[in-house]
Amino acid sequence: MRVIRCDGSSEAVRDLDGAVRAMLAGGEAVVPLGPGQAPPLQDPGTGQAVVGTSGSSGTHKWVQLSAAALSASATATHARLGGAGAWLLALPTHHVAGLQILVRTALAGCRPAMVNLHAGFDPAAFNAAARRLISENGRCYTALVPTQLGRLLDADPEPLAGFDAVLLGGAPTPEHLLRRARTAGVVVVTTYGMTETAGGCVYDGWPLDGTRVRLDRDGTVELAGPTLATGYLDAQRATAQAFHDGWFRTCDLGQFDSQGRLRVLGRADDVIVTGGLNVAPADVEAVLTSLPGVAAACVVGVPDPEWGERVTAAVIPADPAHPPDPRALRAAARHRLTGAQLPKEIVLFDALPLRGVGKPDRQAVRSLLTARTS
Numbered sequence: 001m002r003v004i005r006c007d008g009s010s011e012a013v014r015d016l017d018g019a020v021r022a023m024l025a026g027g028e029a030v031v032p033l034g035p036g037q038a039p040p041l042q043d044p045g046t047g048q049a050v051v052g053t054s055g056s057s058g059t060h061k062w063v064q065l066s067a068a069a070l071s072a073s074a075t076a077t078h079a080r081l082g083g084a085g086a087w088l089l090a091l092p093t094h095h096v097a098g099l100q101i102l103v104r105t106a107l108a109g110c111r112p113a114m115v116n117l118h119a120g121f122d123p124a125a126f127n128a129a130a131r132r133l134i135s136e137n138g139r140c141y142t143a144l145v146p147t148q149l150g151r152l153l154d155a156d157p158e159p160l161a162g163f164d165a166v167l168l169g170g171a172p173t174p175e176h177l178l179r180r181a182r183t184a185g186v187v188v189v190t191t192y193g194m195t196e197t198a199g200g201c202v203y204d205g206w207p208l209d210g211t212r213v214r215l216d217r218d219g220t221v222e223l224a225g226p227t228l229a230t231g232y233l234d235a236q237r238a239t240a241q242a243f244h245d246g247w248f249r250t251c252d253l254g255q256f257d258s259q260g261r262l263r264v265l266g267r268a269d270d271v272i273v274t275g276g277l278n279v280a281p282a283d284v285e286a287v288l289t290s291l292p293g294v295a296a297a298c299v300v301g302v303p304d305p306e307w308g309e310r311v312t313a314a315v316i317p318a319d320p321a322h323p324p325d326p327r328a329l330r331a332a333a334r335h336r337l338t339g340a341q342l343p344k345e346i347v348l349f350d351a352l353p354l355r356g357v358g359k360p361d362r363q364a365v366r367s368l369l370t371a372r373t374s
Contacts, residue, residue, distance in 0.1 A: 001029040001050070003039045006094040008117030013102075016093050017112065020102045023049060024067045034094035042234040050233055051096050053195050062233040063195045065096075072226035073198035074104040076208035081165045081189070084108035085139030088163075090115045090126055090148065097143055097169060100199040110137075121148055123155035130159035145170035145358030146177060149188075150295070153180055161185035169193070169200050171359040172266070172282055174289035174296065192264055196248050198227040205261030213254075213262055214247075220268060221254040222247045253280065270362055272301035274309045277340040281362075284343065287336045288313055293324035298352050299343065300366040302373060313343040314365050316352060323348050347372065 002023075004016040019030045029044040037052060040062045044050050047067045052060055077100075078084045087105050089112045091098035105112040113133040115126050126148075134140050140163050144152070149168060152160055160166060161184060168178075169191035181188045191200030201211045201223060211225035224247045231239035242249055253265040266282040273279075281299040288297040296316040301309030317323035326346035334342055353364035 001031050001039075001043050001045075003031045003033060006032045006034055006092060008092065008119075010114055010116050013089065013093055013112070013114050016099075017102050017106075020049070020099070021106045023047060024071065024103065024106055026067070032094040032099060034092065037094070040233050044233055048230070049099060051099060051195050052094065061235060061238060063096075064230045064233050065195075065198050066230055069198045069227050069229060070100070070103045071107060072210060073100060073201065073208075074107050076210055076227070077104060077167075077200070077203075078108070080203055080208055081139075081141060083139055085141050085164060086110055086113065086133055086137040088113045088115065088126070088129055088133050088140070088142040090117070090121065091143055091145070091170075092117060096195045096199045097167075101143060104141075121151070123151050126152060127156055127159040130162065134159070134162040139164045141165050141167065143167035143169070143191075146173045147171075147354075147358045149173075149181060149186075150177055153177075153184060153186075157181070157184035157186060161187075163187065165189050167191050167200065167203075172264075172285065175286060176290055192262070193223075193227075194250065196229045196242065196250075197223055197225075198229070201225065201227050202262055205257075205263065207262070215254055215256070216249075218268070219253045219255060219265075221250045221252045221262070221264065223250065224248070270300075272299070272309050272311055274301065274304075274307045274311055274340055276308075279311055279341050284311065284313065284333075284337060284341050287333050288315060288329065288343075288346075291324070291329055291332050293318050293322070294329065296352060296360075298360040298362060298365045300362055300369060302366065302369050304344075307344075310344045311341065312369050313346045314349045314352060314369065315346055316349055320350065345373075 002019045006012050023030045026047050028046050029048050031050045049065045050062050087101045089101045115129050165187045167189050189203050192202040193200035201208050207213050214222050228248050251267050253268050255263050265280040271278050284299040285297045295318040298314045302312045304310035329346050353361040355361040
């Protein structure tokens with residue numbers, strides 16, 4: 001297997017790009033490693049990529065993705081977006097979302113444009129690369145996480161509006177951020193998926209060609225189709241629990257709207273049980289982020305002797321110099337939330353701890369809020 005250490009630099013991306021192209025042609029397996037990661041002990045063979053999960057379930061896993069699954073995902077993405085095109089890479093390549101951009105460009109017969117992430121994400125560098133890419137190519141795409149989208153809209157939304165589509169995933173996106181982007185002319189496509197599905201497989205609530213979606217009796221999302229991983233490397237028990245009869249059982253809860261569109265409510269283990277009632281954090285966060293002065297929110301359950309868990313919200317002000325009054329936010333949210341959903345406390349944070357590709361680290365937020373109350 002070929003191990004590539006992905007440090008965000010252009011040199012590392014070029015090395016991984018070459019390894020991915022060889023893997024897609026049947027060459028040795030590719031293992032992109034993030035900072036501090038150690039490679040898997042088992043050699044997976046040829047014709048596949050082995051990608052680490054973000055550890056949101058508490059345990060890091062190595063996911064085996066065949067060249068066929070990666071290619072099926074890339075092909076379905078281009079079909080949904082209107083055709084193959086050039087891509088600007090601005091995501092870490094040791095996560096599947098960044099790796100998929102290399103797969104898509106390989107199948108499209110071009111090389112990826114890239115933003116050097118070695119020193120972090122720089123909106124000015126992204127915009128300069130976007131302008132070059134768009135001026136030199138036909139169809140052009142990129143993929144971002146919500147934090148990046150917000151920073152680019154603050155800096156200058158004009159280059160983003162030049163892309164034929166901007167895929168947005170990695171974490172739930174506040175409605176106000178989507179409205180702001182679309183008002184600026186940005187063609188945003190929200191994505192849902194995970195490493196085990198070779199990246200996003202549901203776009204704007206609708207599955208890509210070949211992907212099937214169903215909900216079990218508890219409302220857990222299950223996925224099937226040609227983009228599924230073959231399993232977890234050297235983890236037979238975990239593979240048997242998650243993959244069964246061609247379906248992958250996620251850890252997410254969902255529901256279908258009246259038109260059949262999938263709405264993801266969040267991870268099942270994130271559901272807050274307060275006073276015997278279940279509260280989905282995503283519903284509360286959607287209300288809070290729609291209120292004036294709120295840039296982001298993370299809602300968790302804090303241990304409580306009376307309620308079992310107390311619904312508590314960490315809120316990031318849109319303008320740190322003029323933060324909203326938590327009491328006013330709670331009063332405004334009261335009109336749109338049930339009594340169980342309404343946060344018992346709203347705490348202002350300067351920033352949310354993150355994991356993976358820009359996902360709020362709920363466990364870290366819960367620990368911070370628990371320590372604060374105790």
